[in-house]
Amino acid sequence: MAKQLFSHTRMSRPQYILRGVVLAIGALAFLFPFYYMVIGSLQTKPDPSVVGAFPNIANITGENYVQINERINLFQGLLNSGIFTGGVLIGTMVFGLLAGYALAVLQWRGRGVTFALALLVQVIPFQLLMIPLYVLIARDYGLADNYLGMILPFFINSTAVVIFRQYFLQLPKELFEAARIDGASELRLLWGIAIPLVRPALITVVLLTFIGPWNEFLWPFLVTKQSALQPLAVSLANYISTVAASASNPFGATLAGAVVLAAPVVVLFIVFQRYFVSTNIGSGVKG
Amino acid sequence: MTSTLTPPAVSRPPEGGKRKRRRPFFGKNPLGLLFSAPYLVFVILVFAYPLVYSVWISFHDFFFAAPGAQVDRPFVGLENYITAFSDPAVIRSFGNVGIFLLINVPLTVVLSLLLASALNKVTHFRAFLRVSFYVPYLTASVAVVAVWLFLFNGNGIVNQVLGPLAPSPSWLVNEHWAMPSIALFVTWKQLGFYILLYLAALQAVPQELYESASTDGAGAVRSFFSVTVPGVRPATVLVLLVSTVTGANLFTEPYLLTGGGGPNGASASPVLIMYQDGLQQGHPDTAAAIGVVLVIVVLGIAWLQNRFAGGND
Structure with missing residues (x-):
């Protein structure tokens, strides 16, 4: 090409x-x-x-890494980021895949509206939802300082739903019809036929879904006040805005924290970059 | 965009009219609704309801009460809007985001299209270039903010290189340079994503157009302006929309890069004010009003962009 x-x-x-x-x-x-x-x-x-x-x-x-680890528990931060990201990945890979499959392969009432919603949701600025979501999740549901409260607004990634639909649309219809005649259930079709066929493409979605919560700052910053629950992005940001002034080499320590925060995503991307194809993502945003 | 074309099998019309009455109310595969139910519940819970609630809050006297306490939240009409917009800091934050968009959006469109079309034809170092172009987009803002603070600090390397040309006070603490510095940072940070969008769009520009342009004697520059630019116009509209929405939601950068919108509010964004006013000082109602106005302004800008850049498609 x-x-x-x-x-x-x-x-x-x-x-x-x-x-x-x-x-x-x-x-x-x-x-x-x-x-x-x-x-x-x-x-x-x-x-x-x-x-x-x-x-x-x-x-x-290597002193800066030791120093930042004394101020913010890097392991705890990475663990919290991991739990936050893992929750979103599970939600997206289970419920997002189901929705994507239903949108592409099944004929049902409300399909068009659901697809339109998945597109619309992507242009709703999260910040408009900041106040009501904070009131609902942190105050009314009492989910402040709680992993569930952190995960909930990101639980199913809409871009992923649209990309899943796109992949499943590209699979030949005959495949599904033949299997249905053989009496396979829809779940069996999804798990046994559809997913194995789009497996390489799933990596794009995992990568794309991963960076959202891993890098997210505003929402976990709003709902976590306890440092033991903060993802690394939040604890590092707190370090930058408050503690940095009192450290002996504030820039060195901050940059060490930044390396720890950035490294997992950069390594994942370098390993999987050949699967990260522009057309997949373009279709996810545009529909 | 080739991948967005719907295969013919899907657009097949529903089966003949006489079989229609036999179709159940929920369609041929009602299971589809069941499969999508978790997603629909999620959208209602996290997007639809909060969206309505946000507007409701902005018209009522709303404050944080102890959990479970029954409190009266009377309707106050436009009072929250009046309170919010009689505050000069709020007005200024809208002006700031205007400056931000004026720098960020055009720069984003030009640079991402330029780099995407250069990258599109590359055969060597492709993987290396892809990784280097996308890495800022993939990395957390918080992490790259740390290094920009170091680069643009008073005696940071940028000022050392510029020598006497460096602004005083330095970039991020200079009233005139704070907002442009943030705009530059965000452009740099997000560019990879827009390059990705343009790369996808470039695949869809018909090759024959380049061939006939070249038969007509057009050089690379000429065919860039007369084939590539019109060919990727739908993507340009998308890039304008997404970069405007992203810009209007600016929070992390003024919070961290300029220490909470400084100096003297010169880089405060509406979302930063919403956080400070709404959650720190406990006025969620005026913050919700700012949010509603922000979204209306963004929708207006998006409409104008679509009207003037969208052409007929």
Whole structure:
């Protein structure tokens, strides 16, 4: 595909070079802050000069990780982020898949409305719901400082529902009809036929669903006051806004926390990036 | 977008009219409703009901009461709206988000289309480029805010490189630069997602158009403007919409990057004010009013964008 495109578009040598330069500047602008994050997290003393951007063996230390771990319990934070994210993943992979299958394969009254809702929900700004959700979940249902309260607003990812529907639509109808004639139940069809066929594509959805709660700050910040229950994003943010001033190397410690928060997502993405296909996501947002 | 086309099997019309009466009320596969029921309950519980409740709160005298206590919450008409918008800080936060959108939205559209079309034709280093372009989008704001604080700090590396050109006071504590810095940060942070949307749209631009443009003697630049730009217009409308909605919901960045909307409220966003006023100071009713107005403004902007950028499609 890419080769074809290239041969069709006549690109002169300067244009070819220009494109390379644009891409290189882009990559540098996107990656440099991450490189700087890692370097900064390993420095004994913060060195903001240009020379400081290059690793100096004499200045390298793991001390910042120890220091941030003393202030915010990194393991507890990662565990809380994991529980929050895991809850959302379970909700999305169970109920989202069921809804996606029903929207794509089954004929039932209300299907069109449900699909329209799944699209509409994605453009409703969460922040408009912030006040009523806080009143309902934290006050009325008493779910403040509770994993359930954290998970509930994100429980089923609507983008995932739309992407699931898209995958199942691409499967041939005859497959399902043949199995139905053989007397297979719909759950059996979903589990035994539909899911195995879309399995590689499910990785995109898992990745996309994962980053939502893992990176979410506002909602868990609102509903968790106990530090023992806060996801890492919240405890690190609290550290940045309050405690950082009193640490001996605040930037080093903050950056160490940032590395711990960013690493799981970045590693997951690098491992699975070949499954992360643009068309899948485009269809999820656009329908 | 090829993948959004519905396969013909699905758009098959329902079976002949005479069999219609035999179809049960819930359709051919009522099981579909059962399968979707958890999702529908979720949408009602987390989106539909709170949405209505939000509007209701904004028209009533609402305050936090002890759980279980029966309290009177009288209807107060537009009082919450008047209270909210006679506060200059609220007005200013709307102005701030306006500045944010003016910088962020055009920059996002131009840069993401430029990078997506450059990336689209690449054969070498594709995986590396994809990873590097998407990584900021995938990473938590909180994590990257930490490194930006370090980069743009008074004697941070950005100012060291700029030397005498560095603004004083530094970026994030400078009244004039705080909001543009946040806009730049968010553009950088979210760009990967929009590149992804444009990459998907670029697959759908018919190859023949490029061929005939090139037969007509159009160079790469010319065919970019006369084939690519019109070809991805639906995606552009989407990018405008999503970046506007995202921008209007700005919270984490002014909360952390500029220490709660500083200096002197120069970077406060409406959502930050909603948090401070509604939840910290216990006025959920005026905060809900700000939220309702914010959404109406965003809907208005989205409508205008669709009207002027959407063309006929």
